Amino acid sequence: MPREFAKAWFSMFTDDDFACQDSGDKWLYMVLLGQPALNYAGVQPMNMRRWQRAMRDVSGTVPSEAEMHVRLNRMERRRYVFVDPDTGETLVRTFMRSDGVARQPNVLKSALRALAHVESPKLASVLASELDQLVMPEVKSDKVADDIAALNGAARTHLEGLAEGFAEPFPEPFPEGLPEPLAEGFQRPGETEPFPEPFPEGLEEGSVVVQVGVVSTDPALKVGEYACARDDDPTKTPSIPGSATNPDHEPPSRCTEHRDLPADVRVPPCGPCANFRKAHERWTERQSRRAAELRRAELDAVAAARKAEIDACDLCDDTGYRNRRVCDHDPDSDERNARGAAEVRSVLAEKGIA
Structure with missing residues (x-):
């Protein structure tokens, strides 16, 4: 119960x-x-x-x-x-x-x-x-x-x-002298920006890593999975970062015990490693989604700029064409083109090519 x-x-x-x-x-x-x-x-x-x-x-x-x-x-x-x-x-x-x-x-x-x-x-x-x-x-x-x-x-x-082999006295969980994490600030509901995805696992809220979170909580989270939410290497930067106030740094894919093993060495069954791997997979999914959203935003911006040029032009139709050609939205271009063509014909005629 x-x-x-x-x-x-x-x-x-x-x-x-x-x-x-x-x-x-x-x-x-x-x-x-x-x-x-x-x-x-x-x-x-x-x-x-x-x-x-x-x-x-x-x-x-x-x-x-x-x-x-x-x-x-x-x-x-x-x-x-x-x-x-x-x-x-x-x-x-x-x-x-x-x-x-x-x-x-x-x-x-x-x-x-x-x-x-x-x-x-x-x-x-x-x-x-x-x-x-x-x-x-x-x-x-x-x-x-x-x-x-x-x-x-x-x-x-x-x-x-x-x-076995692990006895007191234990080292303190949080050694003194470590720099304090950046304060994120706790805002009232309605004032916070939406998360890029629901925060998993009970986490968050914060510990090693967290990611998490937590964070809102996820009843499916295994004990200890929240430790995967944070990256302990501040030199790493994601290819597509999160917001300035909520950077989404790349988390490690292995626990501290197995992190230094070569990539081709098989890691023995390890619960913390599994949790870190899941957190890294979620991070990769977020990066792919952000890349797609960024590309879509860039295309939308280009389309919006082109539409604004067409709307402001009196020479082309609604599709941006003038006389079956893509309009350059320059009212003097026809006159320049005609003058240039006449000069070319004159030169060709002088050389007997026309």
Whole structure:
């Protein structure tokens, strides 16, 4: 069943560690809990722009992406939230235990299925520990008990295999000292320019990359696909750029781990690479569409200029012809042509050619 609300536990506000956090960090934590993309395992795709919008103040000012990075770094140090920009996944660490997912067998099964689809080794390492602390319920139905046992085994195998060799302490998700991304500005609905195509995947809104987005969201987006929305090489420029305020830079077609492999080397099965490849394919489609639109606009401009010349000319017909010839819209051209022809005939006659 889909989540319809977020729980705010009373104990959070009497816990010294939580209460002593920066007020903005606490508010961001509540924003993360209130995202519809948060699954029962406590994982959601990074959607930086959506989170920024949710944190705007009474004046409409939103925190910058650099400020969001600082808050997420602080919350990861205190083990409230973990972020993996490489796969575009975010984890609210204690969500499964605090939300009581194990009390409802069907909800528990949804959480275990979600655990088996985590792509981040970092998050898998944290979640393997969380799964150890989750108490499996006693149910009367043998079938339900067997389903839970099978899903639990599959989730545990997936998490432990993915997290093998990946242990804390983790590097911070957003290293300090990186330049702050250009502010795009958040306008009210109706004031923004239309996107060249619907923004996919829950994204956007922004993270590594995003593209995305997100962005409006797409329920078909796989966890982590939003990480494909941005290009990490600012020296690249598209052959046909987007607008000045929304440049559509070419995204990479492979993840950071496999990006430097030669083109003829086969990349092993890799979820992040698949996400980057899809983002690059969408970018290529947008470039082709923009090229066609640009060519059509150029042809329309030429046609409009020709029509304006015809409308302003009293010598030619509506099709731009005069005396069965393309009109040059010059009222003196007939006289010049006749004079030139007479001069040619005179020269030919003098030489005895005429």
